[in-house]
Amino acid sequence: MEKAINVNSEIGKLKSVLLHRPGAEVENITPDTMHQLLFDDIPYLKIAQKEHDFFAQTLRDNGAETVYIEDLAADVFQTESVKKDFLARLLHEAGYRPGRTLDGLTEYLTSMDTKAMVDKIYAGVRKNELDLQRTVLSDMAGSDAENHFYLNPLPNAYFTRDPQASMGVGMTINKMTFPARQPESLITEYVMAHHPRFKDTPIWRDRNHTTRIEGGDELVLNKHTVAIGVSERTSSKTIQALAKELFANPLSTFDTVLAVEIPHNHAMMHLDTVFTMINHDQFTVFPGIFDGSGNINAFILRPGKDGEVEIEHLTDLKAALKKVLDLSELDLIECGNGDPIVAPREQWNDGSNTLAIAPGEIVTYDRNYVTIELLKEHGVKVHEILSSELARGRGGARCMSQPLWREDI
Numbered sequence: 001m002e003k004a005i006n007v008n009s010e011i012g013k014l015k016s017v018l019l020h021r022p023g024a025e026v027e028n029i030t031p032d033t034m035h036q037l038l039f040d041d042i043p044y045l046k047i048a049q050k051e052h053d054f055f056a057q058t059l060r061d062n063g064a065e066t067v068y069i070e071d072l073a074a075d076v077f078q079t080e081s082v083k084k085d086f087l088a089r090l091l092h093e094a095g096y097r098p099g100r101t102l103d104g105l106t107e108y109l110t111s112m113d114t115k116a117m118v119d120k121i122y123a124g125v126r127k128n129e130l131d132l133q134r135t136v137l138s139d140m141a142g143s144d145a146e147n148h149f150y151l152n153p154l155p156n157a158y159f160t161r162d163p164q165a166s167m168g169v170g171m172t173i174n175k176m177t178f179p180a181r182q183p184e185s186l187i188t189e190y191v192m193a194h195h196p197r198f199k200d201t202p203i204w205r206d207r208n209h210t211t212r213i214e215g216g217d218e219l220v221l222n223k224h225t226v227a228i229g230v231s232e233r234t235s236s237k238t239i240q241a242l243a244k245e246l247f248a249n250p251l252s253t254f255d256t257v258l259a260v261e262i263p264h265n266h267a268m269m270h271l272d273t274v275f276t277m278i279n280h281d282q283f284t285v286f287p288g289i290f291d292g293s294g295n296i297n298a299f300i301l302r303p304g305k306d307g308e309v310e311i312e313h314l315t316d317l318k319a320a321l322k323k324v325l326d327l328s329e330l331d332l333i334e335c336g337n338g339d340p341i342v343a344p345r346e347q348w349n350d351g352s353n354t355l356a357i358a359p360g361e362i363v364t365y366d367r368n369y370v371t372i373e374l375l376k377e378h379g380v381k382v383h384e385i386l387s388s389e390l391a392r393g394r395g396g397a398r399c400m401s402q403p404l405w406r407e408d409i
């Protein structure tokens with residue numbers, strides 16, 4: 001098998017990464033829809049794009065190939081049968097059943113050039129774009145009439161970390177928690193199934209499940225160990241099922257899953273918003289995840305008898321990490337230096353959400369200057385990126401990137 005994916009750590013030199021450049025979808029957020037679309041404000045698109053381009057350039061300048069999911073999607077939808085099948089699934093999942101609206105939407109989207117169609121799927125389809133006026137009662141009366149879109153925009157798509165996650169030589173394609181993000185992983189499903197670049201890539205778990213997982217919760221600590229957040233977005237049931245698959249599949253090298261239970265709320269929706277790996281023995285952590293005694297629930301899952309898993313319960317994150325990584329010492333660097341005002345302020349704007357591009361070398365938002373100074377004091381090399389508009393979506397450098405290839409460490 002020729003490998004398309006090689007991600008055996010969070011810190012190996014980054015060679016290839018999946019991105020999405022924010023587009024018109026960001027301008028289809030309104031004050032009425034922003035919470036349902038998982039935003040806290042409406043970014044200024046022109047600046048968000050400049051900031052994103054700066055981020056991508058920083059990655060390229062440091063030796064990483066940047067691959068855009070929208071380009072991969074446009075490649076696979078060049079094949080008519082794949083495009084047709086995808087549109088049928090997308091529209092079915094959006095709730096459309098045979099009838100005028102389904103026909104109208106299918107016709108509208110297929111009439112476009114493929115790349116324009118992909119951009120439109122991210123941007124969303126407004127009702128006034130189609131000539132179905134006065135033929136569909138639900139467009140005119142009832143709660144559906146208040147929605148201006150036949151297909152909602154996908155403004156979270158620039159957080160490419162979440163709809164899928166690379167692990168070893170394979171990937172998880174994720175069942176997303178909220179409807180606002182579910183189409184994103186449908187796009188991944190089609191790219192992984194049909195793009196020649198990803199031919200024969202193992203899929204550890206696909207999105208066709210009822211239990212949820214998102215990539216921000218999935219951290220590859222080393223060739224044997226993944227850490228997964230039990231969070232607002234990832235359920236303990238999924239973690240156990242994924243652990244079983246990783247332990248049983250001969251293409252997987254993983255034999256340990258560390259499940260870390262974090263608070264379930266919007267500010268800390270994924271493990272990587274409160275905890276990231278930046279070196280062999282260094283991590284960022286937001287102190288707000290610990291209880292008054294400094295404890296947190298951490299569970300080590302290992303292969304057990306008859307294909308089941310054995311679970312060890314610990315309440316000390318540092319001890320759990322030392323154990324799974326076989327380390328005697330560990331440097332947990334606190335976001336905002338643990339200050340009761342600075343730490344939550346910088347965490348809110350992703351001060352704990354760093355992307356390692358090599359051991360001890362990270363990319364992170366410039367605005368979190370207290371955390372950045374502290375990281376430098378701990379010997380970390382920091383590449384700062386612009387963050388005024390991108391941060392409004394509540395995700396940082398790690399959230400905006402899905403590594404496809406890292407050098408082994």
Ligand SMILES: NC(=O)NCCC[C@H](N)C(=O)O
Nearest residue numbers: 038159216270393394395399
């Ligand atoms: N890995 C991440 O933490 N991603 C950030 C996702 C933010 C997005 N607005 C969301 O709520 O899903």
